[in-house]
Amino acid sequence: MTVFNTPSLQYGALLPILTVFIGAVIGVLVETFVKPTMRRFVHSLLTPAVLLVALFQVIANRETVTTTAAIGSVVIDGPVIIAQGILLLLSLLALLFVLDVDSFAPEASALPGSEEEKRAIASGKQQTEIFPLMLFSISGMMLFPAASDLITLFVALEVLSLPLYLMAGLSRRRRLFSQESALKYFLLGAYSSAFFIFGAAFLYGYAGAITFPEIRNAVIESAGNDVILLIGIVFVSVGLLFKVGAVPFHAWTPDVYQGAPTPITGFMAAATKVAAFLATLRIFYTVVDGALWQWQPMLSAVAIITMAFGSIVAIAQRDVKRMLAYSSIAHAGFLLAGVVAFNKEGLESSLFYLFAYGVATLGAFGIVTLIRDGQGEVTDLNRWAGLGKKSPAMASLFALFLLAFAGIPLTSGFIGKFSIFSAAYQGGLQSLVIVGVLSSAVAAFFYIRVIVLMFFTDASDPSVSVTLPTRRSLIGVWSAAIVTVALGVLPTSTLRFITDLAIFAR
């Protein structure tokens, strides 16, 4: 007689993830049972409440030192706690923009240009599924870095990805464009997921196990020299590098960033990167670290190409969202330098960088939602000329975020870039640091060009204006700005907090 033992799940450690997940499920129930006119209001209370509760649970969890939960498929250690905290903070910030301004389609099922759609627009409603979808995605993101076996990792990847594909297609304006981008994202995402699961199979085939500690031991035994293992590593890397948007797996980024509703673009750029990079760090630092000599040169090459490519191609962009997309590719390259560094500083600086970049990028996309004409957002950079005169406050804040992206001192970006490059330098990757600094210099060009455009060029288009930002957007943009400056001027306490906590469980 087989005895079925009830597995001990250690709910305490899982609680933040579960909270968000359950919140998402309740969100779906709200869609079903609450009448349409009330849904948006209910979501606007429920979603932030769920995120805040989860955030408090994460904060409460920070004392627990390294727990494995759910029979070893999940590990809650310092980096995960920090990552979950960052994710929840970024999500709350993103939510401020999602709740604001009409960015989402009135009825996603209506054909673009149809009578049905016109009626929906006239009724003034917006698709509210966006809120539960966002929560599902967040729960996946929170699980992704915590996953401790290949199956959980894959499940988390899909949970975080599928809602993103959907949300990318929900733009209110230029709907066909939005839907096209969603479809591209989905197709390529599925394609890369296939690589990922194929790679997971190779790893299983090599180690005969799916949990990370077991695979690690197997890698160390063979000193990493095994074709099956190496193919597994490459294929799994492809799935992860696709998510972070590293070259040559970046091609979806500009199209999707441009097509998706802008608040979602910001959310994707900020939050997805946190989840994907933490998972990447965990895989390379704690699973295949035995094969360091094999993957480090490969990943260095990817990092170098990504930094250079993102920075250079951004120069030629004429659309603010596409420019920010290429900028995010370049930043993925900088972050990869932290992965390649393979030391504790690499992990710490990556965490700091992810937070700093996430906040600044949300602030920047938040401002993009506010620069409008009669047809909605204005993303053509030429039409941003002279914005400094029309709206000095918004233009200055956008300039601040751009300076942070460029890594100018007294902004969070400088501390982030500095710490990540010094980590890479300590890791013995001088050439990577040189390319990184040169790329930063190239990148500074197109950031500063936008500043010049906003402040020192006369306005060409009188129809562009800043919508009177509502309180939520204002809070969002200003808090992003404050954090950006605070992390640049007084980074010590944040850095120390990360340093104390950021140790991977192996």
Place this chain on the structure above:
Amino acid sequence: MESTMTLTSNTLVYFVALPLLSAALLLLLGRKADRWGHVLATTVAGATFVFGLIELVAMMGRDEYSRAIHQKVFTWISVGSFQVDAALLLDQLSICFVLLITGVGTLIHIYSIAYMAEDPDRRRFFAYLNLFIAAMLLLVLGDSFLNLYVGWEGVGLASYLLIGFWNKKAEYATAAKKAFVANRVGDLGLSIAIMIAFAVFGTVTFKGIEAQAESASQAAMVAIGLMLLLAAAGKSAQFPLQSWLGDAMAGPTPVSALIHAATMVTAGVYLIVRSNFIFDNAPTAQFVVVLVGAITLLFGAIIGMAKDDIKKALAASTMSQIGYMVLAAGLGPIGYAFAIMHLLTHGFFKAGMFLGAGSVMHGMNDEVNMRRYGGLARYMPITTVTFGLGYLAIIGVPPFAGFYSKDKIIEAAFNLGGSKGIIFGSITLLGAVITAFYMTRVFMMTFLGKKRWSEGVHPHESPFLMWAPMVLLAVGSVASGFLLYSGKRLEYWLKPVVDKHGHSHEEFLSHSTVTTLALSAVAIGVAIAIVKYRGEVPSSAPEKVSFLTKAARRDLLQDDFNEAVLMRPGQGLTKALVATDEKVIDGAVRVVAGAALGSARGLRSIQSGYVRNYALLILVGVAVLIAAIWVITA
């Protein structure tokens, strides 16, 4: 050498703080302070003078070796072993300057109330005057070269602001800029001197350096000495940095009197006398000081002979008189006291004459050309008398102030001994001849002879607030020399600071011989001038004159020299650098930028928009990665 004691004070800081606060107040309050700004500024200046008198009385009450008082205000710099306090030192030397600055300063504040009455920016003018007083007091009170340097720069700033006070006229602004640039060259010398001093001694306080001065290397001492001399030359308009002083007369006349005659321009002399411990141990540098002084005293005197602008003639005279002081300071312990004595008496008579010139301009619709004056004695009796007393003082007629001080300098120069003594002594005598000549010329052209001014000018005496300071300064011109000289009062007073070891020197010429020589020199100069200017004075400068006169009218071609040797090559260098920057550096940047943009356009074509291409790209990427890892492993 007897041990000296330094008492601690906690009030010295007010010397600097009060005028500084007042200046800040007047500048920050703006127009609101227009009505009472000048009263506040004058009161503050007067208060510092009274304060100075109190300190003087207290100082005289103490015995010779415990007269200096010191106050540490705060720790300014503390880097490892490098410690600098913001600290003030009031000793026998600085009290002389404090009284000169605040005394003459107060009189000139009073004078300016009336002189600037019509100017809409009078408040700003007074703010700058107070700023100047604060900076100048800091300069003479600082207890280290670094503290002195702050005041040094401060007076430079105040001087710049005041020369260009009427900066609506482009040439005035240019004059201010010229003064500033020439001063910067000197300032560079001071900062280099401070750096060398720190490198050699590890400290920058006067006391600390003095203690080590005798054991220091000759080379270092000479280097510091020459750099200090460069600084002094910039600030005190000495050769070869003298060209700015004439143009500085663009500023309002009270400024010329206070800053560019009585006080700031003598800061170089103060610097040399204060650094006596350096120059006494660096004979080479000391000799260069004498040389510079001698050249400048002739240079200024020659220029003074040719100038028709009353203020510029006086400015040239200032240059020449400071040449006397620098020469005296370069003579070492036998000369320091006389340098200071001449500085103090000069402060009285030159300030008095400048105010007299201002008074004349006030009555003559701001005319400065002496060829348009003449016979003003009848219209401006008070101005004539006060100016006349100053005139008698500067040429050295006994018993007026200049007689004592200049006589002693001539004597000290001769007593240098040997051929040096004869050469420098003769130069000072020659200077006395020329001084007598050009000052007589100024006096006669202005106050005597026939009137040469045009219709519509109505010369008149100036108001009380203007002539009262002139009278007081005239009293100083008469009495100060005898007061300081009799019983070697100033010599004994300064001895603990500048002549600790006690010097002795041989007398090559007896005192009476020197006096006879000097008085004959004066008589010759006056006589030539009377012969030349008793008749008709042409109302425009004659064209057919010797080359020397032409050169002197152009400030002995110093500007032409500077332009040809420094400015043109400098501009050429600048142009070459700009061209290099534009063609080579910017060109390289443009090529790189073009390449980046080109590659950006090329790479962008990867982004075709077709999913199939993107998927292919991913596949290629995977293939490359696998191939790469294969190569690495193999």
